[in-house]
Amino acid sequence: MKSEKVNKENRNIWDVNANDWDEAMGEAGNDWHKELIAPETERLLGLKEGDRLLDVGCGNGLFARRMAKKGIQVRAFDFSENNIRNAKKYDCDNISYEVLDATNDADLESLQDMTYDGIVSNMVFMDMPDIEKLFKQIHKLLTDEGSFVFSIQHPCFNSEFVEVQESNSLVIHDYMKESTSKGTAITTQKQEQFYFHRPISYYLNLGVQNALVIDGFFEPTFEQNNRDDVFSKFPPILIVRMRKA
Numbered sequence: 001m002k003s004e005k006v007n008k009e010n011r012n013i014w015d016v017n018a019n020d021w022d023e024a025m026g027e028a029g030n031d032w033h034k035e036l037i038a039p040e041t042e043r044l045l046g047l048k049e050g051d052r053l054l055d056v057g058c059g060n061g062l063f064a065r066r067m068a069k070k071g072i073q074v075r076a077f078d079f080s081e082n083n084i085r086n087a088k089k090y091d092c093d094n095i096s097y098e099v100l101d102a103t104n105d106a107d108l109e110s111l112q113d114m115t116y117d118g119i120v121s122n123m124v125f126m127d128m129p130d131i132e133k134l135f136k137q138i139h140k141l142l143t144d145e146g147s148f149v150f151s152i153q154h155p156c157f158n159s160e161f162v163e164v165q166e167s168n169s170l171v172i173h174d175y176m177k178e179s180t181s182k183g184t185a186i187t188t189q190k191q192e193q194f195y196f197h198r199p200i201s202y203y204l205n206l207g208v209q210n211a212l213v214i215d216g217f218f219e220p221t222f223e224q225n226n227r228d229d230v231f232s233k234f235p236p237i238l239i240v241r242m243r244k245a
């Protein structure tokens, strides 16, 4: 299958870039993570001490650590061995790490030995050629009251189809077209990575098709007085919460 081949190449790229990613993110993440993604994701998850969280595509483990320090029991996985090796370098209780591929049925089934009060995936889905297998499993993996929270690059305002103008306005081309491209997330990465663009309706409909309801939708921007750039006017990130219907 085409997406399997792309996924394999994708994993190799993440293994090559893993140390660059770890250096850029460090223990607690860059300003995008700390200001835009982590606080609202944590609020939407609404977990309490002792709850179980599954972190899909955990990278160097920055969000897993944030939650584990609050007494959440975190199971975190990533398909890049090098990302997991880097995550394990940071000392932190309450986290178990695994190398698993979220596009692989057997790997996804191995997660079903328990249910989770929260499932999180920060900035991963636009990096995956296939998210349908994962969405099919969410209902089984979540507890009845559990929340599934994911963040992605905002498909309207932050994609290869968006051109930033000098006046900090945007020109958007071809938003509805699903497409694959390569680009960079951090300036220091050795290899360009894949991006898979999908319109917002694709994500929301996939939830609905898998018996999930959308009950949280957040479009964070940088504070105007901290950064006078385009992403204080347009949200570069979209954060969505889904629950069992």
Ligand SMILES: C[S@@+](CC[C@H](N)C(=O)[O-])C[C@H]1O[C@@H](n2cnc3c(N)ncnc32)[C@H](O)[C@@H]1O
Binding pocket: 007, 010, 014, 025, 033, 056, 057, 058, 059, 060, 062, 063, 077, 078, 079, 080, 083, 100, 101, 102, 103, 121, 122, 123, 124, 127, 128, 185
């Ligand atoms: C942009 S990084 C985000 C990492 C982390 N969640 C964070 O917020 O820093 C995307 C992550 O998704 C992982 N990833 C991509 N495809 C994956 C897959 N099929 N299964 C598991 N992890 C995957 C990559 O290895 C990488 O760690």
